[in-house]
Every structure is written in C-alpha cells, then in structure tokens.
Amino acid sequence: MKFVLVDFDISHYASNILQVDTLLKWDILGNTHHLIVRSDYGSNIEFTEEDKAGIEKHGNDQILSGKEIRYADNRFFVFLKKGYVNNYQITVSPAKYAVFCCEYVSATDLCILYVPNDACQYQCDVSSSVEVNIKHEEVKRGFLNRITGKQPEREYFIVHIPNIPGYSDGGLHYTFDGCKYQYPITKAMLGKPVCIPAFNSKAPRMESAAGNGYKIIMRQ
C-alpha cells in the first residue's frame, strides 16, 4: 500500500477525539478507513514522510490485519476499516493516540491520508489510573519481646502496586513527607507486595514522574 498525503478539507477530516473510559471516540467524514497512531504520553504526533515510509514498509497483509504494529521507536499504527461506530479500544496507557482520515482504493492500492492541522483535535493523551494499596505491616511480637515490652527495631509498610502494561522503571516513585529522596518503582516491584521501611513512622507516598500520564489512587 502506498500513502498519498493531502491537506484535509471540510469533506475529509477526523477530529474531536476523546477518551471515554477505556474507549477512544472521534468524528470523521469522507473516509473508507481510519489510521490510528500511538506514541508516548505527552508527545506530539504529526504524520510526516517518515511515518509514511515506516508504514509503507509493511505488506498489505499486515497493514490490513487490524492489529497494532510497531513501525518506529515508540510508534505504533493500526489501520481500521470504516464501521458503524468510530471508536477504538485503548490497548496501552498512558499513551498518546492520534486518528487520521483515510480513503483507500484497493484496485490501485493507494491510500489518501488527509493531514490535519493544529486546529483539528485529532490526537489526545490517555492517562492510566494506578490503584496502590498501602497497609502497615502487622508486627508479630515474639514471646520474649512481649515479656520485656521491647519494641521491634523497624516499622514497615506493605505496598501493593498492580502490574502496568508497558511500564518502565522510574515511571512511579515513592517518597515520604519530610524526606528529600525519591525512590524509583521498578518493574520488579509491581504485582506483588513490597515491604518499605517507614520514615519517622510515616507511610510512603506514591507519586508519578511529572507528565508521564499515571494517575495514582491510594487505598489504605
């Protein structure tokens, strides 16, 4: 398949993309197909000659498969046939998604892609909610300690962060009120209980690195 890039017009465009729960929805006119491109959260997607070349490298069996295909560093595309509704199930978050209006003629194997300008809302960031559970570690005091009344040396909190698809180390970190350090959360710390020492008896506070699209919901 070859792509021909053409400026959008009032009868060929895609716009008003928005996130509704786990779906993306948009308005589109004058298309036979939708091209959806995914990239990093907070990035800007513009369809350039490089994108065109990246996609054209793939055979029609891949392009028309309706699956997400990686065509560059942190860039994925999916080419969907026009249906009754214009929506797409979000696969990965946090991420940036963009949609393009396409007219594909199979006889010539040519696809006209209408390139939007900044006025079109053709791309949006999709954030990801992360539910973090924190609870104080229950201390089982030994017999001797119970008799002597001696306190255990350290306090710990048990933190549980669920698995996050596409997560990379440092996307989240924890810190404490009054502590100057930020501890990166590694991939290995996800999906299992992690034991974190208290800071002056204070529980750790989860934070996401600025602008990476994670929304943290704390459960204690």
Place this chain on the structure above:
Amino acid sequence: MENVKELIHGSIGLLRNNSISSTNFSRPYYPTCVVYFGRRSAEYHEELLENVLRGWGGNADYIKFYTIEDVDARTVKDALSGNDISVADVKTQITDLLSAQNVFADMARIALYCIIDTTEVASAEEFMKWYSMITFVKETLGVSTLSMLMVILNESLQYTELAKGIKNQIRDAYLDESLEKKNYHLYDSVFIFGNRLKNGSFIKIGPSENRYANYNLLADIVLLTNTRCDDDNRRRAHLYGSDKPALTAAYGFVQKPMAEIVMITLSIILNKLKELTANQSVDADGLMKALKIDKGRSEVYDQFYSVIKELLPSNEFMNWLPGKATPDRTFDEYNRASDGCLQAFLEKNHFEVVFTELLNRNDLLVKEILGLLSKQLNAAQLINGVPTGVRETAYDKAEIAFGTPDKLQVPTAIEMKVKKHIAEGLRSKTDESLTLAINKAEKCMTQFKQVCSEHERMFAVGEEGTRKNLTAFYGERIQRYFNDFSKLTALFVSILKIDNSKADMLQILLKTIEAFFSSDAVYKLSFSEELIARLGNVDTEKRAQEFIGQELIKNLDDKVSFYSMHVFQPRVFEAYLLNTEGTNNNLLYKYLNDRELPPEVSRTFFNTCNNDMAESIWFYVCSVDNLSL
C-alpha cells in the same frame, strides 16, 4: 619577535663583543638633526640610530629626527613616533636642544643631515624638489646649519635612466648660474652613495638589507663629521665644502661574520628538529602518561569525583529502600533484595548529578584535559591524530580500578559505580579535548614549518666559499652541543608545544641560541680573535693584525660607491673606524697608520671601542664629469 629576520638580528646581538663603558663614548660637536626625505628614507632610521648609539651612547638621545613624507605637502613628522609635528613644535624642540648644557662643543649651528633614497623618487624633477627642500627645512629649524645631503642612489638596471637624471640634476644644481654663486650647492656638502660600484658591480643597500649586512656608512659619516676629537676641524674640511660637485666613498669592513654564524647555527638546529618530527606518534602509554592515568587510576576522574562528591546523596538514602536487606551485603545482593530499586535510585540521583555536572563543567573539563595533553604531547606527535584503538586502551586502563562493583559492599560499590560513570562520561570530553589538541597541533606545525621555510629562504642567500669555511668551524660546535640528546629532546618538546605561537617558537630558539653561544667562549671573541681562531694558520699576532689591515683596504679603490664612465680623481681622505685601544688593536692601528700615503691624501682614526668590526672609508670627490657620464 615576529619573524626569522628578527630572530637572526636578536641572535647577532648575542655575538657582539662590546663592552663600551660610558666614559668611552664620544661626544657630538654640534647639536644634530636628521631629516628623512620620503617614506623609504625614513626606514633607515632604526639602523642609523643604533649605529650612532654605538659611537655616542646616550649622547645620541639629543639627536632630533624628522621625516617629510610628501615633497609637496611638506608635513613634518617626528621620525620616532611617526606623529605629525607643527613647525612651532619643531622650533620648541630645537630650542630645547640648544639648551642642553655640557653636551656639545659648539652650539652656534646645527649639524643637519638630510637623507634621501632615490628608489621611490618618481623622476629627476621630483628629486630636485627634494633637493630644494633644504630651504623649507632651514626655515623650519630657524637656526644656522651645517648641512649635508646624503643621496642613496639606486642605480639598479631598471633605475639607470632615473639615476643618470638625478646625477645630472645634482651637477646642474651645482653649476646653476641663477643662484649667482656658480659652482655652489644649497648644502654644505652633497654625498652620493650608489649601489653600483665604480667597477660596475652591484651591492645591496636598502633599509632592510642594511640591518643585516652591517652597512654602517650613513651613521659613520655622522660620527666622523660631528664628533669631538683632536682633528675634528680637519675631518670637516675634507667632508664638507659646497664647492665640491659631490662626494662619495668606498666602504670596506672586516667583521665577525655574525649573521652567517647565526644562520649556520640556526640551520643545524632546525634540521635536527625537522628530523625529529618524522615518525612521531601517540601510543597508549604516552596518552596515559599525558592524562595522568597511573596504575589504573586517573587523576582527572578522581579530581572530578572529589569536586562533585558533596552534591551526591548521602548513604542514609539506603534506610528507606524497599526490602529488609542490610548494607553489609554486596551491592548485587542488596539490589536484588530491593527489587532493583537501589540501582534505579543511583541512576536517577547519583548519575544524574554526574550528568548535570559534566554538562555544567564541560568547558572547564575540556580545558583541564587539554592542559594535560599540551603538557605531555607535542605537535609532531598529535598531528597524525590519535587512533581510536590507542584511546580505548588508555580509557579502559583508567577504568580498571573500578573493577566489578556489584560484588563489593554497598558503600564502596556506590563510589566505584559513580566513578565508573564519570569515567564513561569523560571519555567523550577527552575525545573532544584530543580533537582540540590535534587542531592546535596542526596550527603549531604550520607555524614551525613557516619558521623553517623563512630560514631556508634567507639561508639560500649566502656566499658559498665563506659559508663552507664557517660551516666547518661553527657547524661542528653546534653538532657537538646537541650530541647530548636530552638537550635536543628538551628543545624539541618545548618548541612544539601545541600552544606555541610563531613568536613563542622564535623566543625559544633565541633562548637556545643564547645558551649555546654562552657555552663556548669562541662566540664571545672579538672579530680579530675570531678570525685568527677560525683561519688557524696565522702564526703571530702582528701578522694576524696585518692580515686584517690588508683585508680592510683590499681593492677599496674599486669599491667606490659611484658608477661613472669617467675616471675618478684619487681619494682625498681615509677614515678608519675601529677600536684603537688594547694591544691587538694597537697593532692593527699601527699597521694602518704606518702605511705610506700619497702626499695629497690624509687619514683619520675613529675609536669605536667596538670589537666586532673594523671599517675603512675612503672618500672621493665626484667631478662634474663624473656626474655627467
């Protein structure tokens, strides 16, 4: 110093055997004023002043030097500063000059010397305008003068017509009946020195040639005509007289061949250096030495670490890492226990500090590393570049000490990891510094080659026979000096420092030549001692001095600085400028003084107290016929 010419001039100064004490300086008879006619004539100033200084010492400070650059505009400039000066200011300066006490024997008039080089004179008519300038000069000075016009006549073949025209103009000016006084000049004396000798051969006279050829004739005439001595009246009687159509002279000298000695010395030094420049390269050991990498440790890395250490998180951060491990375990174990949070923490904090500080201190670091490279590596080594393999070997060796920190205890491992990260970051800075060093090396080598080629161009001019004799005598000495290879290596390293400019190189060469000259007494010999030492076949002192005396007057009659088809009258006056003090000099003086003279010729001696050379000047009158043909 800007060029090799200046280096040679400076080196010649080191060979001088002059120890004139202030009591030996002669004193001027009249207050003195020199006026240069035209820009080219003014270029003789430096050399003239230097040579007069040798005779008069500090008394030369009283001489006033002016330049008139344009024959029509007649603007007067101070020849020393080059600034315009008003007629009123000239008068003020002359008044000051005439207020000097106990310097001059007679202040009734001023000895005025007007100097003109005809090379840039457009026509014979323009020359006459210059000739007539004396009226303006006299008005400007406002005092009575004893004036002399010194004409440096360019008779090179392309100037033949002009030279002939000028000679004829001088003749016509002399014969001019409109001046009422027939056979009389506007000057008290007119001297002509041509670059074509009586015998038809040419000599080089010019502002730049004089500086290196010891052509002191102009200054000698100032000294001879205006120095207080027993026979000063007699000298003036011979050298002045506006009733003479013109005067000229034959000039001879015997000197220590200082320029040649310097040229030969320099030639051998530069050749030795050039030989060393071949096959120079940088190997891993050399690079490590330059970067101060020793036993797997690098000073630069350590230094950077100590600077940024304070900015790194303290080890207390480990208290709140996930997991329950204790820091007495290895880094690897602790990291695993913390689910990789320890390593991630380092990357986000420690390595970030390293990254930021590498960025902040980029210029400083590059400069610091460049400084290390400049100290150890010379331009000839760097000019061929430093292969990647050599760089990698050096860098790798610098990182050996960091080993595998994962197996070390946590605090030590953190330090090692940070240092290793610094080392990795500094590789690119070192590469950057090497590129800068190589660029500098290229510039430095260009400068060095320029010095060599300038010298070669100058060395190409030289008399083969004399040079052969001198090379045998002096070349061997410099060769022997550099048999001590460490001396040559030290010079090589210092001259090819990549920061060196051409001026730095010339300065280093001058210092080397100075050290070399002072290592051998032969370089401090007087001109006669030098000649005896070099010729080696003169058995007695008396005969040596006689030999010098003969050299001084040999064929002098053919060396009259004036070309004429008409026959010359015999010389009228002989002058010898030499050091008349000391036993050896007395012998020379005696030899010259004892020579029989034709009855119409008289002679004088001028004590120069100068052991570097002896000069002979024979004076001739140019007849009207000489000026015509």
